[in-house]
Amino acid sequence: MIIAFRTKIIFLFSIVTLAWLISCTPPPPLLEPEPPVVITLVDTVIVEKEIPVVEIDPIVHTSNNFDEISFILPAEINAQHLWFIEESLREISAGSVKHILADSVRDDSLSVLIAQTIFNDFSADVPNYKFLSATSSGDSLFIHYKLNKMFIDHLIKPYLDTYGFPALKSIAPLYTSHHNPPALEAVSELKLTLPCEACAVPKQALLLPNAPRDYRNGTHRGIDFYVNWGSPVRAVADGVVIRADQHYEEVPSEFRKKLLAEAKQLGHTPSDVFEHILVGQSIYIDHGFDLVPDYRTVSIYAHLSHVKPEIKPGELVATGQVMGLSGNSGTEPSTLGTRKGAHLHWELILQDAGGEYYLGQGWDTEKLYQELIRIFSE
Known part of the structure; x- marks a missing residue:
């Protein structure tokens, strides 16, 4: 009897213990709630039909x-x-x-x-x-x-x-009675030595006869050989010196400008301004009638920086003889005391009973260039 009671007590104690153990088991983890679904409303875009634009290039x-x-x-x-x-x-x-x-x-x-x-x-x-x-x-x-x-x-x-018809322009109006510049055929036998060693006849029309010279309202009468300052200048043919500026002094800049203003007012370059101011220190050589039949010829070497002491009026010079040195006298840079623009201006004047002309006066530029190449060829 006592044993049966004890057995019941043990059984009840086991049940209570089991219940207590079950009650102590941790609960399962809580599930996190899923985030709410957010629905975003998008504005409806209405695309209009594209109309092509016609591009017109000028x-x-x-x-x-x-x-x-x-x-x-x-x-x-x-x-x-x-x-x-x-x-x-x-x-x-x-x-x-x-x-x-x-x-x-x-x-x-x-x-x-x-x-x-x-x-x-x-x-x-x-x-x-x-x-x-x-x-x-x-x-x-x-x-x-x-x-x-x-x-x-x-x-x-x-x-x-002023510049369009150089063949019709007389370079010395006081001495022109029948203006007729020599044609190409008149100088077909002319041969000369280049006035500077190792220089060439320029091809640019601006450096050849007939080119406009707006600064003095005139026309270019010669060839501009661009050589270094102080290059030896020599006679193109035998002749006699008729001008040699041994004691040349450059004119003041303002005086030169005043003379050019007068030339502009006149509409042409006065001969005195050209001969005594603009050519600067120069040498003129008389070649008589030996170079071109029926014409007296005079060669001019301008803008020099030096004339040799033995080169004097009346003295004979031979072909190729060095007479002076190139420079820029008579130009604006020279009046300002600089050596800019140094070159040799050379021209050949032809004279007959009708007047005075320059070599190439009124000739077509390309024909003139070709003829100068022939004249100065060795």
Whole structure:
């Protein structure tokens, strides 16, 4: 009886213990809640149908004789289109001046030089063209300009009169009765020695006879040989010295400028200004009638820096004899005390009963160059 009771007690104690152990077991971990789903509303974009834009590149048309210019531009022009018109007009204006000059002068090299002289004098734009009309059609705008012929003729005429026809210009008006410069055939037998050793006849028209000399309102009568300062200068042929500036003194800069202002007022270079001021320290050689049949010839060597003591008027000189040294006397840099622009200016004057002329006067530039190459060939 006691044993049965004890057994029941042990059984109950086991049940209670088991229940207590079960109650002490940790609970399973809590599951984290999933984040809520956020729904973002996106604005609906309505894409319109793209309309293609027609791009019109600026186009310019010029007539063959430069009389008219037409521009084709977009109907809605902007600053860039206006710049295109301005630049095109400036560029074509230069071409129109050259075209008109070439039509009159008939020497491409000379007409280019005269055009450059005009452009130098008119640093601002020359209004060669005047507005004619503007019309639109669809996406395009058409603008038309016409050459201002009356203005151009008025602008160019003084330059043509001064530089355009050198064959018609007398270099010593007081002594000209029948102006007739010698043709190429007249000097077909002429042969000379180069006035400087190892120098060459320049090809640039600006350095040859007939080129405009705007600074003195005159025409270039000789050849500019660009050699170093102090290069020996020699006689091109046998002859007699008729001028040798042994004791040369450079003139003041302001005095030279005053004389050039007078030349501008006259519209040509006075002979006294040219002979006594602008050529600087010089040597003149008389070759008599020996070089060119029926013409007395005189060679001129200008802008020297030194004349040898033995070179005096009346003295004989031989072909190739050194007479002095090159320099820049008579030029603006020389009046300012510098040696800039040193070169030898050489020319050959031809005289007959009708007047005085310079070698190459009025000749076509290319023919002149070829003839000078022949004359100075060994």
